[in-house]
Amino acid sequence: MTSPVKTNVCSTTIRPTPPSLSTSQTDQIFSKDFQCLPIPRRLRYDPDRPFNFGMLLNISFGIGATLVVANLYYCQPILIQLSASFHVTYDEVARIPTLVQAGFGIGLLFIAPLGDVLRRRQMILLLIALSTVLTIGLAITNNLLVFEITSFFIGLTSITPQIVVPLAADLAPPSRRGSAISIVLSGFLLGILLARVLSGIVANYTSWRVVYCVSIGTQSIVLGGAYMLLPDYPVQDRDLCYFEVFRSMVKYVVTEPLVGQIMAINWAASACYTNWWVTLTFLLSGPPYNYSTMIIGLFGLAGMLGVIVMPFMGRLVDRLVPWWSAIVSTILLLTFQAIQTGAGGTNVAAVVISCFGLDVFRQTQSVSLSTLLFSLSETARSRLNTLMIISIFLGQITGTSVGTHVFVEYGWRADSALSMAMFVFQLVVFIIRGPHCPGHRWFGYEGGLEFWRKPEQAIANNDPEIAGDSSLAVVTSEKRGAEGKDA
DSSP: OBOSOOOOOOOOSOOOOOTTSOHHHHHOOOOEETTTEEOOGGGSOOTTSOEEOOHHHHHHHHHHHHHHHGGGTTTGGGHHHHHHHHTOOHHHHTHHHHHHHHHHHHHHHHTGGGGGTSOHHHHHHHHHHHHHHHHHHHHHOOOHHHHHHHHHHHHHHOOHHHHHHHHHHHHSOGGGHHHHHHHHHHHHHHHHHHHHHHHHHHHHHSOHHHHHHHHHHHHHHHHHHHHHHOOOOOOSOTTOOHHHHHHHHHHHHHHOHHHHHHHHHHHHHHHHHHHHHHHHHHHHHSTTTOOOHHHHHHTTHHHHHHHHHHHHHHHHHHHBOHHHHHHHHHHHHHHHHHHHHHHTTTOHHHHHHHHHHHHHHHHHHHHHHHHHHHTSOSSOHHHHHHHHHHHHHHHHHHHHHHHHHHHHHHOHHHHHHHHHHHHHHHHHHHHTBOTTOOTTBSSBOTTOOOOBOOSSOOEEOOOTTSTTOOSOOEEOOOOOTTTSEEO
């Protein structure tokens, strides 16, 4: 079975403008955001002088992701204080985290894909400004219903990191794309960890309202930093209407083998990862460990180690063909899960080793899959990223429900064996297509099994939306440093 995509590749050392960006689009240099806010001159897009995506800007993206994603998790450690403040039961305040996550999920599905059809600098500035203003409402309200509604909309507007990830992939040269994505994702994970710790400490010594006052301050810093540092990158496909965005996402799933393959792998990997962390609490709180909640919480430090190691793994992904780095990561995930299956219920050392290994190599696998998926199309990375996040969400639902049921009914070893089976499933899905299999092939190993990425590697443009264009879409390693401008 083949997709309707036709591939046309040649070798060159210059990266042309993607065919979907017409001359009128790329020649238009915007001088203002929202037609009123001046854009610093050094951040205005100029097709003749592309931006140099340096480490400082990359780290700034990661810090921004950290401080914005924290909005989703500030409420979790302070539910008891919220219950006392609003004079309601625990069951009533328990709705708040659900509403935040529901808003985030809806934002991912209906707003994040617009990164391909709207200017992302404007989108990011607007979303951060809205979430900052909404947080003021959380800090001052005395009404639970208002707090819940506001929490939903904060989740809806806190999707900035999922717009920044495809933007980082666009700005970074192919030789640094894996490490660029890994730094932003590290910031995302760090935000989840820091939000819970910071919220709990601040609320313990002051008031839960101070938590949101701190959030207002950090988001204001992010907003100012975004205005001063965020490059104005052109719209990828301005002719695509809102409903066409979703039609094209469905088309990618149906006609592009790589998309379906990565979504299936990501679903299974996310299910295993969620299953691990959800059932770990059950395992450690029961015999033979009988650990307290505080000690169980310390196992989350393994997640911090994963955040630290992740950028280094991103550099490794840059040197390998992404298919191979994903395969190796999955094999190592299976190995660490086997350690847990063998001794996790009897030896705490096995649990600690598994914690670290499963966290590090799940993140490495995720970066590899993102790098591989983003190579499919330069003009649809926001939509492709949304599809990837949807598969992660579905995996989290599966891991939580199925994993908990298996653990309760059959025990920790059966639950761990289930995760091993799902890692084997991922490997099977991987090996049906080789590392260099043409985009329109559902099965096969055409192109060989080369392990290391070439210094200059042409990437065919397989975008079904622009396949009919006669222009060649060739991506090679880019030498932007000398002629680019610092952002």
